[in-house]
Amino acid sequence: xETSSEHQAYDFAYVQEKWLPIWDKLEPFKSxxxxxxxxxxxxxxxxxxxxxxxxMGHAEAYALGDVIARYWIQxxxxxxxxxxxxxxxxxxxxxxxxxxxxxxxxxxENIATQKSSMRRYACxxxxxxxxxxCDPEYYKWNQWLFTKLHDRGLAYRKDSAVNWCPGCQTVLAxxxxxxxxxxxxxxxxxxxxLNQWYFKITDxxxxxxxxxxxxxxxxxxxxxLMQRNWIGRSQGANVNFVIEGRTEPxxxxxxxxxxxxxxxxxxxxxxxxxxxxxxxGSPIEAEFNSYLEKIKAASDIxxxxxxxxxSGVDLKRFAINPVNGEKLPIxxxxxxxxxxxxxxxxxxxxxxxxxxxxxxxMKLPVRVVVETGEEDPNETGIATTGDGKLINSGPLNGLSxxxxxxxxxxxxxxxxxxxxxxxxxxxxWLVSRQRYWGTPIPxxxxxxxxxxxxxxxxxxxxxxxxxxxxxxxxxQSPLAAATEWVNTKCPKxxxxxxxxxxxxxxFVDSSWYxxxxxxxxxxxxxxxxxxxxxxxxxxQYVGGVTHAILHLLYSRFFTKVLYDMKMLDFTEPxxxxxxxxxxxxxxxxxxxxxxxxxxxxxxxxxxxVDAIRLSMVFSGPPEDDxxxxxxxxxxxxxxxxRAWRLSGDVASAPGxxxxxxxxxxxxxxxxxxxxxGFAVESFRFNVAVARVMELVNATRKAIDSGCGPADPAVRExxxxxxIMLSLVAPFTAEEMxxxxxxxxxxALAGWPSVDPALLIDDEVEAVxxxxxxxxxxxxxxxxxxEADFEAAALALPSIVAExxxxxxxxxxxxxPKLVNxxx
RNA sequence: GCGGGAGUGGUGAAAUGGCAGACACGCAAGUCUUAGGAACUUGUGCUCCGGCGUGCGGGUUCAAGUCCCGCCUCCCGCACCA
Numbered sequence: 001x002e003t004s005s006e007h008q009a010y011d012f013a014y015v016q017e018k019w020l021p022i023w024d025k026l027e028p029f030k031s032x033x034x035x036x037x038x039x040x041x042x043x044x045x046x047x048x049x050x051x052x053x054x055x056m057g058h059a060e061a062y063a064l065g066d067v068i069a070r071y072w073i074q075x076x077x078x079x080x081x082x083x084x085x086x087x088x089x090x091x092x093x094x095x096x097x098x099x100x101x102x103x104x105x106x107x108x109e110n111i112a113t114q115k116s117s118m119r120r121y122a123c124x125x126x127x128x129x130x131x132x133x134c135d136p137e138y139y140k141w142n143q144w145l146f147t148k149l150h151d152r153g154l155a156y157r158k159d160s161a162v163n164w165c166p167g168c169q170t171v172l173a174x175x176x177x178x179x180x181x182x183x184x185x186x187x188x189x190x191x192x193x194l195n196q197w198y199f200k201i202t203d204x205x206x207x208x209x210x211x212x213x214x215x216x217x218x219x220x221x222x223x224x225l226m227q228r229n230w231i232g233r234s235q236g237a238n239v240n241f242v243i244e245g246r247t248e249p250x251x252x253x254x255x256x257x258x259x260x261x262x263x264x265x266x267x268x269x270x271x272x273x274x275x276x277x278x279x280x281g282s283p284i285e286a287e288f289n290s291y292l293e294k295i296k297a298a299s300d301i302x303x304x305x306x307x308x309x310x311s312g313v314d315l316k317r318f319a320i321n322p323v324n325g326e327k328l329p330i331x332x333x334x335x336x337x338x339x340x341x342x343x344x345x346x347x348x349x350x351x352x353x354x355x356x357x358x359x360x361x362m363k364l365p366v367r368v369v370v371e372t373g374e375e376d377p378n379e380t381g382i383a384t385t386g387d388g389k390l391i392n393s394g395p396l397n398g399l400s401x402x403x404x405x406x407x408x409x410x411x412x413x414x415x416x417x418x419x420x421x422x423x424x425x426x427x428x429w430l431v432s433r434q435r436y437w438g439t440p441i442p443x444x445x446x447x448x449x450x451x452x453x454x455x456x457x458x459x460x461x462x463x464x465x466x467x468x469x470x471x472x473x474x475x476q477s478p479l480a481a482a483t484e485w486v487n488t489k490c491p492k493x494x495x496x497x498x499x500x501x502x503x504x505x506x507f508v509d510s511s512w513y514x515x516x517x518x519x520x521x522x523x524x525x526x527x528x529x530x531x532x533x534x535x536x537x538x539x540q541y542v543g544g545v546t547h548a549i550l551h552l553l554y555s556r557f558f559t560k561v562l563y564d565m566k567m568l569d570f571t572e573p574x575x576x577x578x579x580x581x582x583x584x585x586x587x588x589x590x591x592x593x594x595x596x597x598x599x600x601x602x603x604x605x606x607x608x609v610d611a612i613r614l615s616m617v618f619s620g621p622p623e624d625d626x627x628x629x630x631x632x633x634x635x636x637x638x639x640x641x642r643a644w645r646l647s648g649d650v651a652s653a654p655g656x657x658x659x660x661x662x663x664x665x666x667x668x669x670x671x672x673x674x675x676x677g678f679a680v681e682s683f684r685f686n687v688a689v690a691r692v693m694e695l696v697n698a699t700r701k702a703i704d705s706g707c708g709p710a711d712p713a714v715r716e717x718x719x720x721x722x723i724m725l726s727l728v729a730p731f732t733a734e735e736m737x738x739x740x741x742x743x744x745x746x747a748l749a750g751w752p753s754v755d756p757a758l759l760i761d762d763e764v765e766a767v768x769x770x771x772x773x774x775x776x777x778x779x780x781x782x783x784x785x786e787a788d789f790e791a792a793a794l795a796l797p798s799i800v801a802e803x804x805x806x807x808x809x810x811x812x813x814x815x816p817k818l819v820n821x822x823x
Numbered sequence: 824g825c826g827g828g829a830g831u832g833g834u835g836a837a838a839u840g841g842c843a844g845a846c847a848c849g850c851a852a853g854u855c856u857u858a859g860g861a862a863c864u865u866g867u868g869c870u871c872c873g874g875c876g877u878g879c880g881g882g883u884u885c886a887a888g889u890c891c892c893g894c895c896u897c898c899c900g901c902a903c904c905a
Contacts, residue, residue: 225827226900234904254905335903345905354903425904620836630835632848687837690846767842772886774842812885818841822885
């Protein structure tokens with residue numbers, strides 16, 4: 001057999017083939033051995049969807065996650081770094097339809113492909129913990145959790161106008177509608193009235209907001225902000241308006257109860273039940289109906305168009321303003337949303353731009369009630385929303401906005417006409433889907449007993465065989481055609497009953513998967529409490545920002561529900577979060593149609609695993625996109641081979657006493673270890689790599705033209721390089737480690753401890769400034785006193801000459817780095 | 824429209840308020856080579872060689888890429904949320 005020393009040049013393909021089987025045997029990344037004394041850490045990468053082989057995006061994400069996991073392993077932690085597959089979902093189903101086969105085949109084939117690619121990519125995964133969400137052993141617990149949510153009233157059905165994707169022929173959650181388009185297929189989303197399953201995430205709105213305090217500084221600020229905006233809490237008041245000819249008053253929601261006296265009309269959402277009721281039997285009913293038809297036909301995209309003219313129908317009905325008895329005309333319009341607040345508003349055109357636009361379009365009166373010092377909205381067409389003094393407002397006159405809000409809320413409450421209220425932008429999570437490849441909803445519909453949850457003993461409720469079912473999207477779940485499966489007995493009364501035919505949104509699967517890894521094979525519970533208590537919450541989560549709302553919000557929700565069920569004792573699942581950027585090509589996302597697709601397998605073939613990983617990590621900060629057109633994988637190969645060559649040049653024996661080594665290289669080594677460690681901990685991986693490169697350069701110089709290859713400092717430096725490189729380039733590092741006379745696996749070698757004495761320089765170059773401009777430099781001791789430092793600076797000939805006898809006004813000294821002489 | 828982020832060499836990027844451009848890519852010259860898409864060395868912001876330089880204009884400070892105010896441009900999120 002050929003040994004590595006016979007290789008004169010760095011041969012990445014040979015090295016890759018050599019080490020993989022050895023690592024398989026050593027299993028350096030097995031976590032959770034009973035006798036493991038190391039402190040624990042849970043590092044988690046978002047699990048992949050098995051849509052074909054791994055691509056460049058995976059290569060980046062998993063390279064970054066691996067740096068973190070391997071760093072903490074080197075730092076002496078027992079790191080659990082698991083992986084699995086998010087395997088239910090539409091792509092598999094669409095592929096199955098195209099190929100006319102069971103989605104299971106496509107899915108499990110792709111999982112096998114990705115698995116073998118991941119092994120080759122040498123991530124530090126613990127392979128004993130793998131599971132796929134489409135395994136019955138997993139989705140059994142989806143169903144179990146669904147029934148628990150159902151018991152608690154957190155899973156419920158309701159009729160509602162839902163987001164409908166005409167392409168996928170299924171409903172979508174609010175979070176899956178991106179700018180009016182389906183997140184999956186980009187079809188324009190329309191509305192459809194349907195009876196669907198929801199999770200009551202709105203019950204948790206306040207906690208989802210308030211608990212973010214725990215995440216401050218640990219999650220990207222951007223993600224926290226997006227979640228805050230998505231939940232969109234607003235503080236205001238509900239006010240009751242009596243409607244002429246209607247017994248029940250109508251409640252409206254407003255954030256500006258202080259402007260109540262400025263209301264000049266009322267608007268109800270055109271697609272609300274109230275609007276239909278108010279229009280019924282009146283002369284304008286036909287006009288109203290045709291208006292309703294028109295807005296129903298409009299897709300979300302049309303609604304998104306900015307400065308779209310306001311439209312509406314005068315219902316010829318009147319509401320009475322509770323504070324002054326004024327008669328306000330009631331209009332129906334689509335600029336008021338049926339499912340926010342109460343679906344009805346009081347319009348205060350002077351102080352709300354939308355109301356003003358509507359008032360001007362419909363020639364309705366505008367009355368200023370807050371004097372803001374700005375121009376009259378009647379003239380300018382610009383509503384004044386700022387603070388000011390209340391006018392035309394009876395008892396509120398003279399108050400400021402905040403004072404008026406307090407006063408009017410108090411008054412309304414005392415009179416029984418209203419009270420302060422909160423509203424949220426967040427809607428309940430629509431979880432049912434009319435598609436095949438997902439978790440069947442474990443509910444049986446019985447004429448006698450109603451909705452009955454499938455009992456635990458009957459779980460998992462297996463997805464019926466795809467054979468014989470037409471999976472083509474048609475607006476109804478394909479499961480409905482599996483008559484033998486659908487027709488069942490009621491678990492309660494044993495009478496004839498029908499199964500629910502919808503499947504769950506796949507985001508249900510990913511909302512709790514991180515809890516499953518510590519006990520991934522348990523057949524008796526979704527997760528083991530003892531294991532959860534040891535490993536959770538996740539110390540470090542790594543994944544794309546695309547999940548800023550969807551997956552991360554849902555996971556936080558699930559965690560809180562499980563906390564309330566006393567199954568967990570923490571309320572936030574992910575302690576720290578890192579969002580990596582995307583891999584793009586020539587400035588835009590890679591796609592086949594664009595013709596800028598870079599195949600990961602080609603890149604790995606041409607440059608090797610380590611060079612691709614290194615290129616991903618070194619290209620810039622992890623949050624930024626990597627433009628593959630800008631990176632140089634061949635540059636990475638070159639660097640790795642330079643590092644590799646050092647290991648062949650070291651002429652001292654393993655175990656040599658480093659303390660006898662040449663001091664300046666020793667200092668460079670310890671500084672590199674210190675700085676690279678700090679950089680990794682602050683997610684500046686590119687900087688960490690730069691520090692290693694510097695050390696490689698310094699070591700090369702030491703060998704060629706310095707202390708020579710036999711000096712212990714050269715071995716110390718090269719070993720440090722190998723260990724630091726092991727985070728990014730595991731194959732090269734392992735090969736170096738062997739050539740240095742050590743046994744595998746370098747992944748467990750341990751981060752060398754940094755000697756603080758070696759971090760102090762003998763001499764530092766200080767800059768001398770006059771009025772902030774650099775005039776000279778001098779070498780000083782790092783612990784020079786302020787007085788000596790100033791004296792030395794003022795004694796420099798160039799400074800003496802420059803000053804020409806003038807007395808400095810002030811001298812700022814920052815020993816040992818800088819003196820600034822102010823004249 | 825609202826909210827947020829970012830603008831630094833030819834390129835990717837560094838820089839606890841304290842030497843702007845670390846580390847690379849690219850490019851150029853050289854050494855060694857039969858050869859080089861190898862290795863090594865050197866150079867590489869601009870410059871009229873005094874300086875000038877971090878999108879533009881102001882400000883705070885002994886000192887600003889960094890902090891504050893106002894613009895411009897680009898990117899992201901939300902989008903009639905009353």
